[in-house]
Amino acid sequence: MTGKGGTGKTTVAAALALALARGGKRTLLVEVEGRQGIAQLFETAPLPYEERKIAVSHGDGEVHALAIDAERALLDYLQMFYKLGSAGRALKRLGAIDFATTIAPGLRDVLLTGKACEAVRRRDKRQRPVYDAVVMDAPPTGRITRFLGVNEEVAGLAKVGPVHNQAQAVMRVLKSPQTAVHLVTLLEEMPVQETVDGIAELRAAGLPAASVVVNMVRAGLPGEDQLLAPHRHTDELTGALARAFSQAGLGTAGGGGHAERLVAPLLEQGREHAERVALERGLRTELRAQGLPVRELGRLSEGVDLPGLYGLATALHDRWHTGEPA
């Protein structure tokens, strides 16, 4: 799950992990930016570097979560190839771990994507996948293609050896139909522009851009088309609205009464709203032209709390299977 900053990547990733866990499934929600956004969302203590169950979904589904820590992932990674023992400690003393996780080219990103792919490929004793889906709260759109493509770069740098092989294996998973990159956006110009650019970049890199999730969609207003229509019959409309307000008990309609005074400000608010709606309509069209399924989630007027998150999961669940292209 990627998207411009603040569009709802973390929220939508969490909602999707809940939605995909429905009906007895098990999903893993992965965080890679060390911000503990998942813990905050689920109102739990900060996540350790350890997979743990954080929520149940409808019908016995389970959502597990993991905040990947690059340093710990590197040590894991080294363990995978060697029983490192004292060499591992020596590396740490040398500052190699710091080097690898903060400065070396892309190693950090290799570790993060590598760990997520490991969870995707992991099997239980009966050779069934441990997780039905792994949902990653990924870096923002501006960095996503490089982030996911990092293994290609590394495979090119480390031309032989286990790192090379590992990088290629990760790339195979990321470019396969097993992977889907979803882009979260708002119906605002900049996020939409970033989404469109992001889709093009992902496609150019051979990465599977899969869908667009439009988040925080504003509710429609009955009669908003009237507001958009060029100011026809303004006086007539003003009069009629003043009478309606008055009828609703909001004061007198004529002679500068309260109802009459309400008309201008409320109408102005309505026009702004309508302006916004018109703008959004255009942006929607632009998104639909990308040739990907577009799914919309409403704005929760009270912000996202746990019940709200489950509500978003329901909405996403309902849309997930209907929005798919034929």
Next chain:
Amino acid sequence: MSTPPATDVLDVDPLLDDPATRIVVCCGSGGVGKTTTAAALGVRAAERGRRTVVLTIDPARRLAQSMGLTELDNVPREVPGIDTSAGGELHAMMLDMKRTFDEVVEAHADPDRARAILENPFYQSLSAGFAGTQEYMAMEKLGQLRAGDEWDLIVVDTPPSRSALDFLDAPKRLGSFLDGKLIRMLMAPARVGGRAGMKVVNLSMAGLSMVTGALDKLLGAGLLRDVQTFVAAMDTMFGGFRARADATYQLLQAPGTAFLVVAAPERDALREAAYFVERLAADRMPLAGLVLNRMHGGAAAGLSAERALAAAETLTAENLEIDGIVDHRPGKSVVRSAPAADAEALEAHEAPQTSVPPEDPASRADSAASVAPETPEVPVASEAAPAPQAAVAAEDGSPASDSPAGSGPHPSDADTAETTATDDAVGLAAGLLRLHAERMRLLARERRTRDRFTTLHPEVALAEVPALPGDVHDLTGLRTIGERLAHQHAEETPASHRPADSR
């Protein structure tokens, strides 16, 4: 803090005008408006007479477009359309990590060495900018711009990275890396003899070869060699890098720098803003204040949310059940559910609007209503707002149907032809009232969120910027943002009381 204001209002004009102010850094969490604020401040400073450059780190091209430039690159480009009559100008640039890195190499190494570095595969991927490089290069670029002394003011936008303050850590990280033993060890084999390096490493020979052996097997011999060659070639430059990064860090702490934390009036954004405020204080970085961006304004603040909703209910009910009322003139309005005088009294009573109760009953009523998704109140939120509790209540997700926004059943759909004109108005009136109610609640929530922050951080100066109805995509929009940012109505004048607020 360069110019601590007497009140808690953040006054940007004096800040921008002060010749002592040389760097303004805009930071904050994702999507709050850092780039927009940086650009708006740049425009404003330039039009107030300062030679200004905006350094953006945003990979999106939108900023360039909003300034009428087709593209931004690594050298400052003059922004057309700026009013330069006060003697200022505006340039903008976007950090290109690779170019910046290349320039550093070219400037600090002799040509042969520079070529060796630039052609090194390890260097090529390092400089292309993965996590980390961006922050170093941002510091490097800022240092360059400042050292050139060509600009009165440098406005810096920060990247939408995992932590917007990562760049503060860049010098420290680089330093600990350079002081680290690893780098010397890596350099050792590439040096003649390489003894000096190994002595510092202070490991037994066996330990050392075990480590390089492990690395070699792990990374493939080729990569390690590339890294070693790279490190050796960069050797003489690293010291310079570090000295410059340290100098830039100190520059950020100097009185000529002002940090602005940008935040949206939302719980999460303000939580992160509080973290930034604390982090800046810990690093002794001069915080000028908090920009609370996209605060909503509202007209007719005297009409409360509850009152507006009740009125909308009345209208909806009447409109549905009373067919054939052609005209509702004031004199004839028999169906009035509340006396007009009440409303006037109510207005007078609520007008001062000093504080908002922490938990307004209407919003509670509303969330209660959304448990039952079929309440008639929901049309305002047709497709768009799935009732939160829907997941618990109904698997079929009926409130979140895929009907396009606004096409839900309107009250006016039930109208008969002869009454259309007026009933349309009644439907619209109900809609406007619901919209108003929603807006009033949003306002109340935003203010509560703001007040919580100011209570916790009374020392932080604050400026509010209203949400513009459209998107900000041109100089006009940026100017408007700049104006709103500068014209804070002191003391108790929340955005909502200014009728012109929403353009």
